[in-house]
Amino acid sequence: MSGYHLKKKGGFPLATLKYSRQRESIKHYLSITTKHPTADEVYMHMKKEFPNISLGTVYRNLNLLTDLGEAVKISTPDGGDRFDGRLEPHNHFLCTKCGRLLDLDIDMRSVEAATRKAAENFDGIITSSTTLFYGECSDCIKKS
Amino acid sequence: MSGYHLKKKGGFPLATLKYSRQRESIKHYLSITTKHPTADEVYMHMKKEFPNISLGTVYRNLNLLTDLGEAVKISTPDGGDRFDGRLEPHNHFLCTKCGRLLDLDIDMRSVEAATRKAAENFDGIITSSTTLFYGECSDCIKKS
DNA sequence: TTTAGTGCAAACGATTTGCAAAATA
């Protein structure tokens, strides 16, 4: 694990990594929560364990984990990015009433089929895709 | 099932609309461009016709058009939102090299199939979905 | 000792908002 190099977004070499308690804890939190927290929510949670942790440290580690492929950044039309530590391919659902972001497990073969279809009439290279579903979550349905 | 999602902020009734030359022009520009411009790019373009137009006005109208379903806001993991005046269901491709956002026409039936699959094991209501494809565009492939 | 990571605060880019004037109905 030590001394490995990898590439950042622009192709810049990334320096060798050193262990950090904060980073490990952030990674662990992302791996157990199902909340898809924003950076600020991660920050609030980390404060319990590291009262002096700074928001900058949280952002730096979230970006690092994302670059390492150990976390996923999810962009939605409303508000800041969300982070997800679940690494297997899956999709997300955004409730347009309460704003909750939920995991949505579907047979990925249907998604792959759609991607293959997309690739047919396209003269670039498609390497991945993300689908975000919208609608009303069960909690909001109950309340209405 | 469309690839679009109409965003209503609170569910409260929308105030009566009055005509505005700026809004019409923004709407028209979105309907003819294939650039998927950012708010700032729309602003720059509008300045030719309305030298004194303000960025605030552009944002207000882009949001209004989005709420009305007459434009679509596209969120990507890098940078600001893009806007699209093309209303038929279609998908988008983001080049991870040059950042260009392109239209991607695929047989929507494969997307609908994926959505139907998604709905099966989900106890909320899915009303729409958007898929964003990633990869390298043909221009960038040529250059490498 | 050398290098990476941290906390802090300031800077930043994107977007929103309060207000008085202008346009529309």
Added chain:
DNA sequence: TATTTTGCAAATCGTTTGCACTAAA
């Protein structure tokens, strides 16, 4: 006239960055 929209500027939000210090290797 009454109400909406505009231009402007200040404010806000999410995120990044420079720096001196601390922790890890």
